[in-house]
Amino acid sequence: MAMGYADYGGGPRMAAEHAGHERDLSTLTVAADRRPDLMVRLVARKERFEVAGRGSVQGYTLNHVSPGPEIRAMQGDLVEVTLVNESVSDGMTLHWHGVDVPAAEDGVAGVTQDAVMAGKTFVYRFVVRDAGTYWYHSHQQSHEQVKDGLFGPLVVTPKKTLPGEDVIAAVHTYNKIRTVNGGYGERRTDVPPGSVVRVRLINTDNGPMASWVDGAPYKVVAVDGTEVNQPPQVSGKSVLVTAGGRVDLQVTVPADGTAVRVGLGGGPTTLVVGPHGGAAPTGTEPRARVDLLSYGKPAPLGFDPSQADRRFEYKIGRRIGLFNGKPGLWWTINGHQYPDVPMFMVAQGDVVRMTVRNTSGQVHPMHLHGHHIYVLSRNGTAATGSPWRVDSLNVEDGETYEIAFLADNPGIWMDHCHNLPHAAQGLVTHLMYE
Ligand code: C2O
Ligand code: CU
Numbered sequence: 001m002a003m004g005y006a007d008y009g010g011g012p013r014m015a016a017e018h019a020g021h022e023r024d025l026s027t028l029t030v031a032a033d034r035r036p037d038l039m040v041r042l043v044a045r046k047e048r049f050e051v052a053g054r055g056s057v058q059g060y061t062l063n064h065v066s067p068g069p070e071i072r073a074m075q076g077d078l079v080e081v082t083l084v085n086e087s088v089s090d091g092m093t094l095h096w097h098g099v100d101v102p103a104a105e106d107g108v109a110g111v112t113q114d115a116v117m118a119g120k121t122f123v124y125r126f127v128v129r130d131a132g133t134y135w136y137h138s139h140q141q142s143h144e145q146v147k148d149g150l151f152g153p154l155v156v157t158p159k160k161t162l163p164g165e166d167v168i169a170a171v172h173t174y175n176k177i178r179t180v181n182g183g184y185g186e187r188r189t190d191v192p193p194g195s196v197v198r199v200r201l202i203n204t205d206n207g208p209m210a211s212w213v214d215g216a217p218y219k220v221v222a223v224d225g226t227e228v229n230q231p232p233q234v235s236g237k238s239v240l241v242t243a244g245g246r247v248d249l250q251v252t253v254p255a256d257g258t259a260v261r262v263g264l265g266g267g268p269t270t271l272v273v274g275p276h277g278g279a280a281p282t283g284t285e286p287r288a289r290v291d292l293l294s295y296g297k298p299a300p301l302g303f304d305p306s307q308a309d310r311r312f313e314y315k316i317g318r319r320i321g322l323f324n325g326k327p328g329l330w331w332t333i334n335g336h337q338y339p340d341v342p343m344f345m346v347a348q349g350d351v352v353r354m355t356v357r358n359t360s361g362q363v364h365p366m367h368l369h370g371h372h373i374y375v376l377s378r379n380g381t382a383a384t385g386s387p388w389r390v391d392s393l394n395v396e397d398g399e400t401y402e403i404a405f406l407a408d409n410p411g412i413w414m415d416h417c418h419n420l421p422h423a424a425q426g427l428v429t430h431l432m433y434e
Contacts, residue, residue: 040079042069045060051179069152075131094138100372103413106370111414143421147420156225165197167191169200181271190274193275198250206418211264216253220295224372225391228295260280261273265285291385292388303351303404305376308352310351316331316333316360316364318331319332352404356395357399362422365394369391371408374388376402379399412430415431
């Protein structure tokens with residue numbers, strides 16, 4: 001496969017022989033003749049577009065907007081997305097961040113497919129098995145294409161309808177302008193007084209973002225698409241949304257006609273939710289933070305992490321020197337740099353444990369495709385709260401996480417830093433089924 005078609009400068013070794021073959025006939029498999037429940041057509045273009053409240057920027061759009069259109073499916077739906085690349089000259093793909101799709105639908109240029117070049121079309125078909133908040137983005141030259149607009153929200157609603165109002169807050173920085181749902185400054189969503197609102201925070205940026213609510217207490221009801229078990233109410237605390245990660249908050253808007261304000265990292269861009277014109281308090285980031293390691297109540301994981309079939313070390317470091325002939329600061333995994341990092345080999349059904357240790361001097365939001373991992377401990381402190389299930393884990397410098405997951409989705413899966421320039425600087429490896 002051609003270098004230019006691959007995200008991060010070249011697919012992993014063995015990718016060509018393995019990707020897409022011998023897929024498990026599991027719940028994710030779709031009969032070829034099944035009619036889709038939801039059909040979406042996304043046309044990608046290079047063009048200028050409006051950032052509400054802040055003029056226009058040059059970048060990329062999907063159906064003339066960025067963020068791209070919200071895809072909202074119901075659990076169990078077969079979703080068919082037709083990607084038409086009209087004018088993205090480097091080619092592009094769509095990756096369904098956080099959705100456990102079969103490998104062939106995962107949309108990673110150079111690993112599961114070649115990039116879709118300008119003038120070409122590609123059809124994705126996958127079943128959305130798990131309800132939750134997700135997003136989609138291009139996975140070709142990701143560090144440029146995502147930043148410049150090729151992404152959008154994806155929500156899977158449960159079969160039984162959720163009570164109350166449902167509000168998306170997709171946060172993205174265009175040209176140093178932090179926006180929510182494509183707008184800068186105070187953005188408002190009108191809901192009646194007393195409404196119970198689920199705010200679906202999606203951090204599409206490269207760094208972590210603290211979020212909180214002023215004007216009413218709230219609960220963290222889901223993390224990376226998974227419901228928290230028995231979340232307690234919090235006030236005067238923020239919650240961290242990992243780069244690439246999602247957090248769903250639930251808040252009850254006051255009955256007295258006032259609104260609540262959702263803080264998004266502390267800048268001028270906030271989301272006000274409440275009755276039309278209702279005043280919302282202005283706040284600053286609370287000092288205290290919700291610790292997901294001990295938030296909520298324990299519940300079964302569905303597998304026993306103490307009976308691991310494989311154990312891996314995942315040490316993130318850094319190195320100064322040459323990479324692809326270029327001098328600079330580069331990230332390493334177990335002392336190696338992509339593509340020379342050995343892949344993590346697993347077999348279907350394995351319980352996998354991994355120790356992730358970051359001694360690189362910076363924070364890395366680590367994202368594993370196609371799977372969800374459970375956090376067992378951080379810096380030796382065991383998790384005591386609700387199972388903390390993530391696809392994007394914020395690993396600070398100096399931290400060590402013990403994580404576990406069930407290898408239940410055969411294929412080849414990228415595992416990389418979601419600070420996307422870091423991925424371009426070598427912080428990429430793969431999980432590979434034997
Ligand atoms: Cu959201 Cu490999 O990416
Ligand atoms: Cu990183």
